Amino acid sequence: xxxxxxxxxxxxxxxxxxxxxxxxxxxxxxxxxxxxxxxxxxxxxxxxxxxxxxxxxxxxxxxxxxxxxxxxxxxxxxxxxxxxxxxxxxxxxxxxxxxxxxxxxxxxxxxxxxxxxxxxxxxxxxxxxxxxxxxxxxxxxxxxxxxxxxxxxxxxxxxxxxxxxxxxxxxxxxxxxxxxxxxxxxxxxxxxxxxxxxxxxxxxxxxxxxxxxxxxxxxxxxxxxxxxxxxxxxxxxxxxxxxxxxxxxxxxxxxxxxxxxxxxxxxxxxxxxxxxxxxxxxxxxxxxxxxxxxxxxxxxxxxxxxxxxxxxxxxxxxxxxxxxxxxxxxxxxxxxxxxxxxxxxxxxxxxxxxxxxxxxxxxxxxxxxxxxxxxxxxxxxxxxxxxxxxxxxxxxxxxxxxxxxxxxxxxxxxxxxxxxxxxxxxxxxxxxxxxxxxxxxxxxxxxx
Amino acid sequence: xxxxxxxxxxxxxxxxxxxxxxxxxxxxxxxxxxxxxxxxxxxxxxxxxxxxxxxxxxxxxxxxxxxxxxxxxxxxxxxxxxxxxxxxxxxxxxxxxxxxxxxxxxxxxxxxxxxxxxxxxxxxxxxxxxxxxxxxxxxxxxxxxxxxxxxxxxxxxxxxxxxxxxxxxxxxxxxxxxxxxxxxxxxxxxxxxxxxxxxxxxxxxxxxxxxxxxxxxxxxxxxxxxxxxxxxxxxxxxxxxxxxxxxxxxxxxxxxxxxxxxxxxxxxxxxxxxxxxxxxxxxxxxxxxxxxxxxxxxxxxxxxxx
Numbered sequence: 001x002x003x004x005x006x007x008x009x010x011x012x013x014x015x016x017x018x019x020x021x022x023x024x025x026x027x028x029x030x031x032x033x034x035x036x037x038x039x040x041x042x043x044x045x046x047x048x049x050x051x052x053x054x055x056x057x058x059x060x061x062x063x064x065x066x067x068x069x070x071x072x073x074x075x076x077x078x079x080x081x082x083x084x085x086x087x088x089x090x091x092x093x094x095x096x097x098x099x100x101x102x103x104x105x106x107x108x109x110x111x112x113x114x115x116x117x118x119x120x121x122x123x124x125x126x127x128x129x130x131x132x133x134x135x136x137x138x139x140x141x142x143x144x145x146x147x148x149x150x151x152x153x154x155x156x157x158x159x160x161x162x163x164x165x166x167x168x169x170x171x172x173x174x175x176x177x178x179x180x181x182x183x184x185x186x187x188x189x190x191x192x193x194x195x196x197x198x199x200x201x202x203x204x205x206x207x208x209x210x211x212x213x214x215x216x217x218x219x220x221x222x223x224x225x226x227x228x229x230x231x232x233x234x235x236x237x238x239x240x241x242x243x244x245x246x247x248x249x250x251x252x253x254x255x256x257x258x259x260x261x262x263x264x265x266x267x268x269x270x271x272x273x274x275x276x277x278x279x280x281x282x283x284x285x286x287x288x289x290x291x292x293x294x295x296x297x298x299x300x301x302x303x304x305x306x307x308x309x310x311x312x313x314x315x316x317x318x319x320x321x322x323x324x325x326x327x328x329x330x331x332x333x334x335x336x337x338x339x340x341x342x343x344x345x346x347x348x349x350x351x352x353x354x355x356x357x358x359x360x361x362x363x364x365x366x367x368x369x370x371x372x373x374x375x376x377x378x379x380x381x382x383x384x385x386x387x388x389x390x391x392x393x394x395x396x397x398x399x400x401x402x403x404x405x406x407x408x409x410x411x412x413x414x415x416x417x418x419x420x421x422x423x424x425x426x427x428x429x430x431x432x433x434x435x436x437x438x439x440x441x442x443x444x445x446x447x448x
Numbered sequence: 449x450x451x452x453x454x455x456x457x458x459x460x461x462x463x464x465x466x467x468x469x470x471x472x473x474x475x476x477x478x479x480x481x482x483x484x485x486x487x488x489x490x491x492x493x494x495x496x497x498x499x500x501x502x503x504x505x506x507x508x509x510x511x512x513x514x515x516x517x518x519x520x521x522x523x524x525x526x527x528x529x530x531x532x533x534x535x536x537x538x539x540x541x542x543x544x545x546x547x548x549x550x551x552x553x554x555x556x557x558x559x560x561x562x563x564x565x566x567x568x569x570x571x572x573x574x575x576x577x578x579x580x581x582x583x584x585x586x587x588x589x590x591x592x593x594x595x596x597x598x599x600x601x602x603x604x605x606x607x608x609x610x611x612x613x614x615x616x617x618x619x620x621x622x623x624x625x626x627x628x629x630x631x632x633x634x635x636x637x638x639x640x641x642x643x644x645x646x647x648x649x650x651x652x653x654x655x656x657x658x659x660x661x662x663x664x665x666x667x668x669x670x671x672x673x674x675x676x677x678x679x680x681x682x683x684x685x686x687x688x689x690x691x692x693x694x695x696x697x698x699x700x701x702x703x704x705x706x707x708x709x710x711x712x713x714x715x716x717x718x719x720x721x722x723x724x725x726x727x728x729x730x731x732x733x734x735x736x737x738x739x740x741x742x743x744x745x746x747x748x749x750x751x752x753x754x
Binding site: 103122123212264 | 520523717
């Protein structure tokens with residue numbers, strides 16, 4: 001009996017003990033980088049989401065190389081510890097949310113478009129980069145559109161990026177010629193778009209392939225730049241109090257009658273935007289236009305449509321201008337809890353990442369479009385050998401030269417992007433009118 | 449007597465010693481989050497005050513609930529859908545599992561194979577099931593569109609793109625998979641004393657009469673358990689929606705669980721307070737549901753005994 005009691009007591013004690021140990025075991029090893037600081041130099045840990053193997057995604061390896069070169073160049077001044085998060089940018093964002101609850105934050109991290117700034121700024125965890133940008137003209141030129149786009153209402157800039165989402169669209173010149181349609185480089189208004197679409201349809205060619213998300217949003221954003229009134233509504237899209245605006249209703253009407261009802265239902269799924277079949281249709285030569293960003297060139301090498309037939313284009317407006325979508329979004333974010341010395345290291349790194357040299361490498365290696373306003377794309381094009389690389393540079397050049405440069409649909413409307421794209425299926429099958437869409441979106445706004 | 453008391457008190461100490469870890473774990477893992485969810489549902493807590501939830505004040509403490517029930521169409525849709533899925537699991541999945549269990553219990557040739565086939569979907573992850581159905585419904589890759597086109601050429605049916613059909617698309621991804629329930633029911637049937645069947649046969653009862661008059665009444669407690677499990681599954685539905693429809697089209701397939709995720713973490717506004725308010729509603733519904741099912745089966749049992 002005594003033996004049983006003893007065992008019982010031991011079991012109970014071990015349960016309590018293991019719980020206590022579990023509770024005490026957290027918190028260790030978050031910043032492995034600190035351990036390397038035994039050389040007496042200041043240490044900064046940079047976290048990024050480019051974890052992929054080179055064979056899986058070559059740009060990731062190039063980005064890591066760029067980071068490592070910076071660390072190597074400054075190894076006698078400070079320890080720049082680089083960490084790749086296997087969860088990518090989304091993983092970094094989720095970790096940051098958890099860390100914020102515990103009063104912590106990365107030293108510096110690249111959030112790759114996942115916007116942490118509002119939550120982190122409300123917690124007082126991140127530093128304002130604006131004073132540094134204002135004090136350094138080169139740095140300001142390097143971050144390009146990010147300066148204005150990421151300026152908050154209270155006059156702060158919490159994030160800048162080394163690359164931006166540069167979006168126009170791509171077209172298959174051979175299919176346009178086959179249909180006898182005017183190619184997008186000759187368009188001077190959206191009437192030209194409509195005419196070309198009708199000619200392509202009449203020739204039995206699918207003008208574009210879409211899904212209920214990304215590509216349709218791009219077209220909606222492009223059409224929203226058609227005139228001054230529409231541009232004004234779009235510019236204030238994030239803070240709009242009502243979608244019952246003639247220009248927004250006009251955009252939805254255009255999507256319904258001039259876009260969605262011109263094509264088959266295929267790939268037009270449930271409201272998600274994860275079906276990539278629209279890209280497949282374009283690169284296999286089955287559709288004439290692809291609404292996607294400059295990075296899409298990675299899919300064009302050796303494609304059935306023939307890379308020689310594929311050309312970049314930007315959107316026309318009805319007042320004789322051109323428009324492109326250039327979104328900075330959330331990139332580098334720096335902890336406000338760092339020492340001044342560490343903060344200077346972070347700024348040095350951001351300056352390096354947005355320098356013309358790195359910007360050129362980002363473009364030349366087909367990684368994306370750089371925000372820098374100082375890049376001479378014509379000279380970059382001569383450095384690039386691959387056809388898809390040349391296309392990327394041409395697309396960036398076109399976008400840089402547009403008269404109107406605005407944020408993309410998602411960056412403009414925030415969470416309402418998802419609500420808007422939810423309405424595309426109803427617009428397509430005619431169960432919703434543009435006015436219905438505006439009213440339903442207003443209901444969502446009212447519930448916030 | 450005094451010695452007995454002493455022994456009892458020692459026993460009590462042992463019982464408490466053993467219960468303490470469990471009580472502590474319950475308090476930390478369940479009770480604290482539950483209280484936290486309940487309390488923060490009366491707060492403003494989003495990306496603007498991410499680390500410091502702010503009480504809405506006594507005059508406005510129900511604002512999150514009022515907005516959900518009066519203005520938030522997504523919540524209303526989620527609530528209606530979740531209640532529909534609860535009803536459908538009770539009306540379709542549970543009777544279906546009972547029927548299959550009754551048929552299999554006759555141990556006709558191939559019953560083991562049929563039982564295993566029926567259970568297979570329940571041992572595959574819901575994520576994999578979701579992907580299978582996503583591909584089935586895909587207009588470009590799925591067979592559903594093909595079959596519809598054979599029946600009505602050019603119809604190009606896209607199940608998940610239509611607000612009315614998408615609900616049924618999600619429903620059919622789980623409603624017929626009652627394998628686990630069937631196994632529980634089968635175990636219960638096999639535990640019935642065979643002499644009852646023999647006596648019934650001697651009295652001239654047919655197979656159907658044995659099913660209806662002996663097996664079903666004795667199965668009632670297990671049917672109650674199965675009904676609670678199935679109804680809860682319907683109420684908490686998430687994986688299938690996240691993978692198949694993403695809540696769409698036009699949020700027509702939102703469930704309460706999916707609403708909680710989208711509101712709290714699936715949006716840049718990080719509206720944890722509203723998400724938690726929906727969580728409270730979901731919890732209350734769950735409690736009411738379990739209570740109602742238990743009451744129903746308890747009452748039926750009492751009536752049967754009379």
